[in-house]
Amino acid sequence: MALGKRTVGALPTGVAAAALLGAPAFAHVEVEADKAQAGATNVTLTFHGEAESQSAGIVSERVVLPQGIAPTDVTLVKAPRGWTFTSSADGFTIAGPALKVGQDAEFAVKVTQLPTDATTLSFKTVETYSDGKVSRWIDLPEQGQPEPESPAPTINLKPAAASAGITSTSAPGAAASPVTSAATPATSAAAVPAAGTTGSGGSSVAWWIALAVAVIAGAGGLLLWRQRSGNQAQ
Template identity: 45%
Template structure:
């Protein structure tokens, strides 16, 4: 085989290796399926599967961002790896616990109270591995474009005839408020509480003025008496 042929074969082998590596990366992704994929469907089970990318470390947590139209309080965990815990976040939920075995896919399912009236739903997912590695499947393809880290997308069929959006869940009514209000009366306004003291000061001021006036009259009278007595003595 000539040198040129050897070089050509090596180039082809390298290219094939890159293709295989790229394909293996593309195959590792997160997916979602639904028990009922119609818009406005109620009590739908969504099943998620996050394929393991690492051969040396297992997945220990998944964080899912819910799409518009689904709130965290409308989601309930149905199934997850043994020992994993579920917790809501401001924009979705997390589920995780003891790391899975290296190479084992992370699968869990939740029940959605009602799917929104939409054509598709994207569930951005972040995978955290035991060794700290993080895989973000958060890109949403648009216009037929391909992305490197696509988020799990659920395509929805049209809603069933007569399907309507459910009313939001009522907020729980606090029970402690009435008893607290009854036990602790509202404080009076500061202006009202200061009024009696001001009036008291005014009364005290008035009384003090009267006393001073009386003393002044007595002093003046005594002085006048002394003056008249001295004048009478001088005249005599």
């Protein structure tokens, strides 16, 4: 019974310790993509910055873009009331009046196109509160390793669609090629009668030449006949 009491008594302490240790894990900045696929276009990224301060509200979210996405390719979709979007050399910042204490910061941006060869995209985010506190969610996850203490918002991407590479040489392009090829023989075939027409003119000339040769041959034969007749007469 004494052991049981110690066990029961230790349970709340263990739960409390676990809760304290696990508390930071709940204060993440997370990101989701409506099209989580490499090479996808016009992708909406929705960020969710969880409030972790018990005394101040969030006033800004600064995001560093991963390689392959330029700041000029990002536009604002939605943000907390009164917040504005500003591009920077390596990303963007969304900031405005302090949110209520405990209120999460939610915002969304649209990206023109995701990198075609990426498997994951991490968006380092710096979260600032009205009391000056700064939370840096910038640690990059490593494969096979536990989640870092302050992980950067990350999305996993499916491989780029194979059809994207096939489209340029797929049915439409392939169909165009046979048509063009078929047209070439047709043009050549059409050219043959034209050549034949020219040839018929050549045949007419040949006919006249043959006729002239025949006339000349006939004249020569007549001359020879006359010569023979003269000799016989002598």
